[in-house]
Amino acid sequence: MKRFIKNIIVFIIFGLLIGEFIARWFALSSDIPNRTIDRYGIQKYIPNQHGTWKGGTHTWHINEKGWPGYLPKSNDNLITIIGDSFIENFMNPEECHQSVYLGKILPKYNYFEASRSGISFIEAMEISKQLDTLGPRFQVIHLHDSDLEESIMQLKKHNDITQLDVNKQKIIFGKMNSPGLKKILYNWKFMYYLYRRFPIWINKPNKTQNSKITLKNNKEGFNFKYYKKLLEYIVANYNIDDKILVFRPESTSELVKFAKDFGFKTIQLKTDINDHWSFEHDSHWTCYGHEKVAEQVAEYLKSLIPD
Amino acid sequence: MLFNSIDFAFFLPLVFLLYWFFTKNNLKYQNILIVFASYLFYGWWDWRFLSLIIFSTLVDFSIGNLLRNERNITKRKIYLWTSIVVNLGFLGFFKYYNFFIESFTEAFSFFGNNIEGDRLNIILPVGISFYTFQTLSYTIDVYKEKLEPTKDIIAFTAFVSFFPQLVAGPIERATNLLPQFYKRREFNYALAIDGLRQILWGLFKKIVIADNCAKYANLIFNNSDDYSGSTLIMGALFFTFQIYGDFSGYSDIAIGTSRLFGFNLMQNFAFPYFSRDIAEFWRRWHISLSTWFRDYLYIPLGGSRGGTWMKIRNTFIIFIVSGFWHGANWTFVIWGFLNALYFLPLLLLNKNRVNTDLVANGGIFPNAKEIIQITFTFSLTVFAWIFFRANSVSHALNYIANIFTWDFFVKTEIFPNEIYWLVIFFILIEWFGKSSQFAIEKVHILPKVVRWGFYFGLIVLMFVYTGEEQQFIYFQF
Numbered sequence: 001m002k003r004f005i006k007n008i009i010v011f012i013i014f015g016l017l018i019g020e021f022i023a024r025w026f027a028l029s030s031d032i033p034n035r036t037i038d039r040y041g042i043q044k045y046i047p048n049q050h051g052t053w054k055g056g057t058h059t060w061h062i063n064e065k066g067w068p069g070y071l072p073k074s075n076d077n078l079i080t081i082i083g084d085s086f087i088e089n090f091m092n093p094e095e096c097h098q099s100v101y102l103g104k105i106l107p108k109y110n111y112f113e114a115s116r117s118g119i120s121f122i123e124a125m126e127i128s129k130q131l132d133t134l135g136p137r138f139q140v141i142h143l144h145d146s147d148l149e150e151s152i153m154q155l156k157k158h159n160d161i162t163q164l165d166v167n168k169q170k171i172i173f174g175k176m177n178s179p180g181l182k183k184i185l186y187n188w189k190f191m192y193y194l195y196r197r198f199p200i201w202i203n204k205p206n207k208t209q210n211s212k213i214t215l216k217n218n219k220e221g222f223n224f225k226y227y228k229k230l231l232e233y234i235v236a237n238y239n240i241d242d243k244i245l246v247f248r249p250e251s252t253s254e255l256v257k258f259a260k261d262f263g264f265k266t267i268q269l270k271t272d273i274n275d276h277w278s279f280e281h282d283s284h285w286t287c288y289g290h291e292k293v294a295e296q297v298a299e300y301l302k303s304l305i306p307d
Numbered sequence: 308m309l310f311n312s313i314d315f316a317f318f319l320p321l322v323f324l325l326y327w328f329f330t331k332n333n334l335k336y337q338n339i340l341i342v343f344a345s346y347l348f349y350g351w352w353d354w355r356f357l358s359l360i361i362f363s364t365l366v367d368f369s370i371g372n373l374l375r376n377e378r379n380i381t382k383r384k385i386y387l388w389t390s391i392v393v394n395l396g397f398l399g400f401f402k403y404y405n406f407f408i409e410s411f412t413e414a415f416s417f418f419g420n421n422i423e424g425d426r427l428n429i430i431l432p433v434g435i436s437f438y439t440f441q442t443l444s445y446t447i448d449v450y451k452e453k454l455e456p457t458k459d460i461i462a463f464t465a466f467v468s469f470f471p472q473l474v475a476g477p478i479e480r481a482t483n484l485l486p487q488f489y490k491r492r493e494f495n496y497a498l499a500i501d502g503l504r505q506i507l508w509g510l511f512k513k514i515v516i517a518d519n520c521a522k523y524a525n526l527i528f529n530n531s532d533d534y535s536g537s538t539l540i541m542g543a544l545f546f547t548f549q550i551y552g553d554f555s556g557y558s559d560i561a562i563g564t565s566r567l568f569g570f571n572l573m574q575n576f577a578f579p580y581f582s583r584d585i586a587e588f589w590r591r592w593h594i595s596l597s598t599w600f601r602d603y604l605y606i607p608l609g610g611s612r613g614g615t616w617m618k619i620r621n622t623f624i625i626f627i628v629s630g631f632w633h634g635a636n637w638t639f640v641i642w643g644f645l646n647a648l649y650f651l652p653l654l655l656l657n658k659n660r661v662n663t664d665l666v667a668n669g670g671i672f673p674n675a676k677e678i679i680q681i682t683f684t685f686s687l688t689v690f691a692w693i694f695f696r697a698n699s700v701s702h703a704l705n706y707i708a709n710i711f712t713w714d715f716f717v718k719t720e721i722f723p724n725e726i727y728w729l730v731i732f733f734i735l736i737e738w739f740g741k742s743s744q745f746a747i748e749k750v751h752i753l754p755k756v757v758r759w760g761f762y763f764g765l766i767v768l769m770f771v772y773t774g775e776e777q778q779f780i781y782f783q784f
Contacts, residue, residue, distance in 0.1 A: 011762075014759065014763070197770070
């Protein structure tokens with residue numbers, strides 16, 4: 001038995017080494033940048049990191065401010081673009097970022113991207129508050145319906161996402177979940193590949209959360225009572241005059257109207273059913289999708305700028 | 308729990324370690340652990356159906372013990388038939404109830420009498436056809452006094468529920484497997500390593516060959532009206548390799564897993580696609596079921612002892628029943644009937660036991676005659692699989708009709724080259740390993756570096772070509 005166990009262990013170790021070699025050689029899994037939390041409680045990336053997307057098709061970099069993509073040459077005539085993994089856009093080359101496409105259409109402006117996968121609406125507003133110091137002309141915030149829901153602690157508590165306790169009217173900043181373990185996993189390429197390829201813990205329902213609340217007050221397909229409190233808080237605590245909320249094509253139109261009624265400038269992106277913006281096996285936008293999004297955002301921006 | 312699931316990847320090492328380290332080589336503890344592990348394995352799918360297995364176990368254990376002391380022939384027959392009725396009753400209800408209701412309704416409608424038949428929303432318990440036949444073999448063998456009834460209920464429960472072969476076979480005979488539960492198992496290094504090797508090959512067959520062929524077979528069979536004849540033939544070929552990779556892969560994993568626990572199960576597949584005639588094919592395909600039908604149906608019916616007509620009748624009965632065993636659909640019955648038809652000339656010419664040796668005499672190259680024979684037998688098999696895979700008889704007939712159209716080569720679907728290379732690689736490995744119990748059994752004679760390189764190669768292929776996880780086809784039977 002000892003011999004059997006010994007051979008199994010040696011075989012597994014060899015297997016892991018060979019797997020690691022193959023995973024790195026063929027770039028089977030993407031490099032994932034390490035995160036940090038700044039002094040304002042915002043999760044961003046450790047500045048000046050570089051990495052490769054899976055398959056080695058292209059590289060990404062984190063700029064000195066801790067966000068993916070290029071920094072603007074100047075802060076004059078600045079438009080900021082805030083969002084989640086769609087704007088972070090690691091899956092495409094940096095030439096396909098929103099700032100690049102918008103820069104081609106509206107070259108008079110400079111663009112600053114601040115994005116990180118998994119941000120909530122309230123966290124996007126916190127980021128925009130930081131960027132207010134740069135004096136931007138507009139701040140474009142890309143949203144998905146779930147970004148609003150995830151902002152409200154009472155609907156579902158997420159420890160790793162910044163949320164608003166709507167009852168106490170207090171922001172609870174997200175913490176990083178198991179950062180040490182994640183660091184090991186991201187650097188152990190073969191294990192990360194297996195983890196992504198054969199997910200064990202997929203969408204397991206969290207029974208401890210207040211999931212019942214989401215079923216109540218569900219007038220227009222979203223939780224009216226809590227969304228109202230969230231938007232009231234935002235209107236009272238942030239400057240929303242220069243904010244433009246960009247909703248995805250699949251967003252609920254009632255939600256877009258709801259935000260508009262609170263004084264936000266809003267865009268709901270439109271796409272044709274035969275016009276495919278996303279990857280085949282990934283809901284994120286391709287370069288083509290990003291180009292189309294930038295065209296629609298630019299059209300709206302033009303309508304706001306008479307000259 | 309599926310053999311190719313993450314759950315099983317955690318379950319197997321855990322049970323293995325508990326079995327060898329915590330039962331202290333105590334027979335009773337070993338059997339108890341097997342029972343618990345088997346019930347967990349089965350209950351992982353649906354714990355409610357454990358009650359069926361437990362009930363079946365208790366019935367057959369009790370009947371076995373009643374038969375022990377009973378000398379009265381009539382009473383012995385009553386006990387035997389009680390077991391048969393209970394076991395086949397469950398099988399009939401869960402598997403065939405809706406089929407019979409629908410068939411009767413359609414038959415009456417055909418003759419102008421419209422009757423109402425209520426279908427029931429029945430879930431088919433996984434593996435019911437397998438464990439039912441296994442427990443029946445015990446009662447029948449005890450009745451025929453080929454086997455001493457057991458007094459050890461734990462050993463008997465472990466025999467009925469033994470997790471490696473519980474849900475898709477091999478259908479073990481009580482005479483082979485049950486006595487293995489009476490003896491304390493001691494760890495055998497060579498047996499365990501052999502088991503791991505067989506598991507690896509089984510996983511390769513399932514994950515790389517069956518699941519990848521399934522993708523294209525499903526695509527073509529589900530849209531058969533859209534494809535040309537040449538593509539439809541490819542669809543039948545993909546299914547031919549899918550079902551072999553799937554079922555023999557499962558058997559390999561089952562046998563290999565049993566070896567890890569010190570058990571020897573019977574060989575279930577012996578490279579059937581290299582058969583030179585249909586009789587040889589049936590000696591090599593799903594051996595545990597074929598021999599079950601031979602021993603418990605064909606021989607009791609008279610076998611080949613009567614005249615020609617009796618031989619023909621019995622042959623058709625076992626092939627049709629075998630087809631029906633696979634599922635409650637006329638497609639399976641026709642598949643069985645077709646195989647009986649293929650078998651008939653051999654039977655009439657008394658040539659059904661000609662090819663009992665190893666093809667190519669176990670060597671590398673077959674002769675021209677063997678190549679022709681193998682190709683012909685393989686083609687017949689592929690044709691019959693169309694009925695097996697089709698959703699209905701009309702679908703199968705339509706599929707075949709679409710093959711023989713003028714636009715045979717028009718709109719031929721191009722499939723990725725990888726799938727062809729994988730199947731060719733698979734056939735070559737199977738061919739070179741055809742004199743063994745499983746294709747890579749003899750790999751152990753290679754130097755360690757080459758051997759391990761080969762294992763890692765198979766593992767890499769599995770990772771690279773893992774497709775969408777497909778349930779084992781035979782689970783539905």
